[in-house]
Amino acid sequence: MTLRVAVAGASGYAGGEILRLLTSHPGVEVGVLAAHSSAGSTLGRSHPQLASLADRVLTETSAAALGGHDVVFLALPHGQSAALARQLGDDVLVVDCGADFRLRDPAEWRRFYGSDHAGTWPYGLPELPGARDELKGTTRIAVPGCYPTAVTLALWPAHAARLVEPEVVVVAASGSSGAGRAAKPHLLGSELMGSMSPYGVGGGHRHTPELTQNLSLVAGEPVTVSFTPTLAPMARGILATCSARLRPHVAADGGVDEVREVFEAAYADEPFVRLLPAGQWPSTASVLGSNTVQVQVAVDPAARRLLCVSAIDNLTKGTAGGAVQSMNVALGLPEGLGLPMNGVAP
Numbered sequence: 001m002t003l004r005v006a007v008a009g010a011s012g013y014a015g016g017e018i019l020r021l022l023t024s025h026p027g028v029e030v031g032v033l034a035a036h037s038s039a040g041s042t043l044g045r046s047h048p049q050l051a052s053l054a055d056r057v058l059t060e061t062s063a064a065a066l067g068g069h070d071v072v073f074l075a076l077p078h079g080q081s082a083a084l085a086r087q088l089g090d091d092v093l094v095v096d097c098g099a100d101f102r103l104r105d106p107a108e109w110r111r112f113y114g115s116d117h118a119g120t121w122p123y124g125l126p127e128l129p130g131a132r133d134e135l136k137g138t139t140r141i142a143v144p145g146c147y148p149t150a151v152t153l154a155l156w157p158a159h160a161a162r163l164v165e166p167e168v169v170v171v172a173a174s175g176s177s178g179a180g181r182a183a184k185p186h187l188l189g190s191e192l193m194g195s196m197s198p199y200g201v202g203g204g205h206r207h208t209p210e211l212t213q214n215l216s217l218v219a220g221e222p223v224t225v226s227f228t229p230t231l232a233p234m235a236r237g238i239l240a241t242c243s244a245r246l247r248p249h250v251a252a253d254g255g256v257d258e259v260r261e262v263f264e265a266a267y268a269d270e271p272f273v274r275l276l277p278a279g280q281w282p283s284t285a286s287v288l289g290s291n292t293v294q295v296q297v298a299v300d301p302a303a304r305r306l307l308c309v310s311a312i313d314n315l316t317k318g319t320a321g322g323a324v325q326s327m328n329v330a331l332g333l334p335e336g337l338g339l340p341m342n343g344v345a346p
């Protein structure tokens with residue numbers, strides 16, 4: 001059976017990446033492509049790289065236009081998904097790339113997003129313990145934020161195995177496409193090139209509650225996360241450097257063997273997570289365009305800290321790839337359909 005799939009937000013970065021992946025998915029036919037200010041123009045105007053769909057005309061976003069499909073991807077600004085999703089029947093699989101349905105705690109939603117909480121949907125990170133069971137058969141999926149994907153996959157096995165204390169420090173660098181394609185002064189080439197700068201410092205970034213939610217659920221106890229995102233002068237990619245203090249029972253010298261065993265077991269059967277050989281470190285360049293997450297771990301014996309580093313392409317595994325992977329799980333399809341494991345370096 002061929003699935004008819006619609007994409008809202010098709011003119012944006014996430015929408016474009018979803019379409020790139022869907023065009024090589026054997027079980028999918030691309031249906032309506034919806035947008036907002038670009039409605040009426042061709043997809044090729046927004047995404048000249050999508051040659052096979054370049055002549056398709058973008059329609060105005062509405063439930064009526066998106067209805068009649070088997071799957072609808074929403075790649076819209078935060079807060080735009082809930083009203084639209086409510087008008088789409090329960091027989092349609094809705095995959096939301098925005099934040100609207102990621103958080104479980106309404107108070108945390110209000111604190112970081114400043115509006116009423118729309119609800120909570122199954123979380124589209126299949127590698128998390130229990131996630132595939134929750135995704136299988138669902139008709140609603142909340143795709144994680146790009147930083148939470150990178151950080152959660154770098155750290156959860158250590159928390160699940162209680163190797164580390166529940167206080168984490170994360171510094172993560174992102175390419176500018178993470179901010180979407182709408183013009184913003186800090187994303188001007190002249191501001192961005194040749195410079196790196198932090199933002200959302202001091203617990204203010206809206207991905208902080210998503211990170212604490214993910215890690216606390218796996219750890220079975222509250223985990224605090226001190227998260228500092230930084231903007232890097234590149235278009236795509238996230239490099240997350242995460243650290244936490246080792247629990248007293250973990251030997252600091254030689255402890256890396258114990259840690260590696262935990263991560264090897266956690267990721268042995270995960271097609272899209274690659275624990276690198278000892279001594280090799282993740283890099284954004286080597287995951288570009290792929291759905292692969294690179295992970296590496298190390299123990300700092302003097303500081304008694306575990307270091308976990310991960311790299312993803314924010315638009316692939318960090319958004320569109322995670323969305324397509326979760327769609328495959330929900331529909332009982334082979335999980336890797338339409339998803340490249342290999343990147344495009346150099």
Ligand SMILES: NC(=O)C1=CN([C@@H]2O[C@H](COP(=O)(O)OP(=O)(O)OC[C@H]3O[C@@H](n4cnc5c(N)ncnc54)[C@H](OP(=O)(O)O)[C@@H]3O)[C@@H](O)[C@H]2O)C=CC1
Pocket residue numbers: 008009010011012013014015034035036037038039061074075076077078080097098099144145146177178179180181182314315318319
């Ligand atoms: N970029 C990334 O790395 C990631 C993005 N996401 C999420 O994906 C979603 C889309 O992000 P991204 O693609 O980067 O953003 P972009 O700004 O690149 O694209 C936004 C899209 O939404 C459309 N749009 C804007 N306003 C409305 C509206 N009122 N009604 C209907 N459509 C509208 C735009 O249409 P038009 O251009 O025609 O106005 C465009 O297609 C966001 O929720 C984001 O959080 C998630 C993870 C990572």
Ligand SMILES: CC(=O)N[C@@H](CCC(=O)OP(=O)(O)O)C(=O)O
Pocket residue numbers: 097098099144145146147174175176177178179180229231318
């Ligand atoms: C560089 C940059 O600006 N990144 C975005 C995160 C993008 C993302 O994945 O998150 P959402 O899906 O939650 O929008 C930010 O810091 O807000």
